[in-house]
Amino acid sequence: MDTQVLIIGAGPTGLTLAVDLARRGVPFRIVDAAPGPFHGSRGKGLQPRSMEVFDDLGLIDEILANGRFHVRMRHYRDREVLRELDMHEGRHPTPDRPYASTLIIPQFRVEQILRDRLGGAVEFGTALTGFHQDDEHVTATLGNGETVSARYLVGCDGGKSFVRKHLGVGFLGETWEDQRLLVGDVRATGLDREYWHGWGDQTGFVGLCPLPATDLYQFQATGDGEPTLEHFRAIIGRYRDDVEITEVTWSSLYRVNIRMVDRFRVGRVFLAGDAAHVHSPAGGQGMNTGIQDAYNLGWKLGIDALLDTYESERKPVAESMLGITTRLHTSGRFERDEDTLQLSLSYRDDPDAPGLQVGDRMPDGLVEQGRVFDLLRGTHFTTLERADGPVLVRPDGYVAAIGRSAIDDYFRLTPAAQHDHRRVTVRDRAA
Numbered sequence: 001m002d003t004q005v006l007i008i009g010a011g012p013t014g015l016t017l018a019v020d021l022a023r024r025g026v027p028f029r030i031v032d033a034a035p036g037p038f039h040g041s042r043g044k045g046l047q048p049r050s051m052e053v054f055d056d057l058g059l060i061d062e063i064l065a066n067g068r069f070h071v072r073m074r075h076y077r078d079r080e081v082l083r084e085l086d087m088h089e090g091r092h093p094t095p096d097r098p099y100a101s102t103l104i105i106p107q108f109r110v111e112q113i114l115r116d117r118l119g120g121a122v123e124f125g126t127a128l129t130g131f132h133q134d135d136e137h138v139t140a141t142l143g144n145g146e147t148v149s150a151r152y153l154v155g156c157d158g159g160k161s162f163v164r165k166h167l168g169v170g171f172l173g174e175t176w177e178d179q180r181l182l183v184g185d186v187r188a189t190g191l192d193r194e195y196w197h198g199w200g201d202q203t204g205f206v207g208l209c210p211l212p213a214t215d216l217y218q219f220q221a222t223g224d225g226e227p228t229l230e231h232f233r234a235i236i237g238r239y240r241d242d243v244e245i246t247e248v249t250w251s252s253l254y255r256v257n258i259r260m261v262d263r264f265r266v267g268r269v270f271l272a273g274d275a276a277h278v279h280s281p282a283g284g285q286g287m288n289t290g291i292q293d294a295y296n297l298g299w300k301l302g303i304d305a306l307l308d309t310y311e312s313e314r315k316p317v318a319e320s321m322l323g324i325t326t327r328l329h330t331s332g333r334f335e336r337d338e339d340t341l342q343l344s345l346s347y348r349d350d351p352d353a354p355g356l357q358v359g360d361r362m363p364d365g366l367v368e369q370g371r372v373f374d375l376l377r378g379t380h381f382t383t384l385e386r387a388d389g390p391v392l393v394r395p396d397g398y399v400a401a402i403g404r405s406a407i408d409d410y411f412r413l414t415p416a417a418q419h420d421h422r423r424v425t426v427r428d429r430a431a
Helices: 012-024 048-056 060-065 107-118 162-167 229-237 286-302 308-331 372-376 404-413 415-420
Strands: 003-008 028-032 072-077 080-085 122-124 128-133 138-142 147-155 171-189 195-201 204-210 217-222 244-261 269-271 381-386 389-393 399-402 421-425
Touching (some): 012 028, 012 286, 048 060, 048 286, 048 372, 128 162, 147 162, 162 269, 171 229, 217 229, 217 244, 286 308, 372 381, 399 404
Parallel strands (some): 003 028, 003 147, 147 269
Antiparallel strands (some): 072 080, 128 138, 138 147, 171 217, 171 244, 195 204
């Protein structure tokens, strides 16, 4: 066997998985058919739960340094400001929620931060051309003729996933051909960078959002046509004659797709991110859901007994995200709620049960030893010995078991989980 895990695709999903495997000491290779890194801002909103993931991975300082919270939106009629809006008005960090609102940060910067952590691990210009599997291995063929044997293969290769198609996995849903969005990263003059600027009328809308730590704006507009500099200039010219787009560094014509796979796993091959689910960009969920697919799968790749729970946990989440983004897209609503922050995401069995339950995100907090998240950070399971009883927390920050007998049962059924397990007696700081 050449490696433990072969990752196909070096976007946010594949890179997050690679970083998680690297810190666990799990051998992997990550390949991407593209000749080099992606340079666009297809996604630009990082949700609080994803920031908690990057906190655990030790990347949060770089992420925060390259992003910005509470970017106010300005809506205009020509040059007249009609209203201003902060989609996250009143949301601020608390002890249990250190990241309370969406961070504006371009996708290419998130990917760069992840790549920097990996060093030169990403093999660009390396396409997957075929694979087959048996009970022990996946044997993959790369575009350069190389054959790679891996214990597992993970397809993180986007909405047009070769891995998904080669598996024959269904991609159920629909394409809204009549709803298209022109997207691009542009340089522009005539606007300040303090606001997310937007114009709209009965014919459509156009927006220019400043991308932090760059001199770029993300351009978005409803409509069709080629996503060129001339076309972008013509669109903004309908609303403002004093704003000039001077350069387009990346652009795309987006068609609304709402689709999801019928399976996340086929034998030793897994699907994650856009390879498993695509949806409207409304609400900024796509990049984030993929990051959390990877975070859910990474630690399980070392515990065979838990691999089936990847699909059983992530498939309902993907279904929920498709519903949320579709509602936001059709309503045109800008305000955001708890669901879009992804902090309420849970793998619990009973959604209405009160209090902390198995499958819930373990909240942060202040105890005598410091922050709860500092105690959880790393590759280990953690038993928090609390005054009201012990809580076993999984490596991805979700509750695995509550109570002594339940924890003993968990380790009896999943003995591999004990290999990296810590116990911490915690007391409230105020006690």
